[in-house]
Amino acid sequence: MEKLSGGRDGIYRTRSHVIRPANQTSQTIHSLLSHLHRQGFHQCPKPIALDHEHETVSFAEGQVYNYPLQGNVASKQALTSAANLLRQMHDASASFVEGLRGDENWLLPIRKPAEVICHGDFAPYNLVLNGEEAVSVIDFDTAHPAPRVWDLAYAIYCWAPFKTHEFDKMGTLDDQIARAGMFCKAYGATQGMLSNLPDVMIERLQALVSFMREEAEKGNAAFQQNLEDGHHLAYEKDIQYISQNKQMFLTELTK
Known part of the structure; x- marks a missing residue:
């Protein structure tokens, strides 16, 4: 084994x-x-x-990457094929939402309107690549019913990526906005999604930090260690970064 x-x-x-x-x-x-x-x-x-x-x-055959994004996972093909997979997954999950009984168990809270099942952590490290092509999505532990844009916002945050940590960031702000635009186009995001995207991204990160704190308070050792390591501080810096550049992001994305 x-x-x-x-x-x-x-x-x-x-x-x-x-x-x-x-x-x-x-x-x-x-x-x-x-x-x-x-x-x-x-x-x-x-x-x-x-x-x-x-x-x-x-087991999904292929290559799995993590930050910093380098090589195949940093390519435009990986970016757009990941967006295509997210759209296909959302579309396939919509009928699952229609059949929910209410006694299902989810790690993360249900968010309204529950349009689809969101993956919850659609980051590069949870996709499997074959060369530059994203071919599979893995680790559905954080899946939960929510609006499409809830998943799209976090995916773009991870893939652009709108990150400030030296280890995680990639490219300039212009590069990140361009990658966000490519992801949205490949997903088929509506104008309504685009106009709310930065705000939803910020809300999603705030929810993540709150969840980390709540789990740590419950005695979850993994999240206690995450807080000790300052992971929440990186997310808070990213929230500031997105907030400061929100108008530029919106202007470029909604052209």
Whole structure:
């Protein structure tokens, strides 16, 4: 068995399967993944087995990258193919939302209007590439019902990327806005989405910081460590960066 890095501890690969620790959301996520496959969206893990301790899903072949974005993952093709995957995933999930009973378990709060199932962390490290082509989405732990723009805003924040940390940032503000525009075009964002995008991006990051603090207060050791390491401070700086450049972002994006 091969231990896989990233995400939660205790994740292993055995041949074409991935074995991960199960949690309170696993049953809901497996139902979602099964639905996506039934809708023809096969670019995500396929559920294999689930018990009270472990879940098993299919392994996605390809390359996974992290920050700083360099090489294939920094390409325009990776950017636009990722946006295409997000749109396809959202479209396939819409009918899942229509069938929700209300007893599903989600890690993140449901946000209204619940148009689709948002991935919740559609960042470069959660996509699998074949060369410069994004071919699969992985790690649906943070999936939850929400508006399309809620997921789109965070995805663009991660892919532009509108980040200020020395390790995470890439390119100039003009470069980042241009990449955001390419992502939006490939996704097929409406004018309404574009006009609210910077504000939703800021709101999404504020919600993330609040969630980190809440989990830390509950005794979640991982989030306690994140706060000790100052991860929330990086997000707060990014919020300031987006706020300061919001008008320029809007002007270019809504031309």
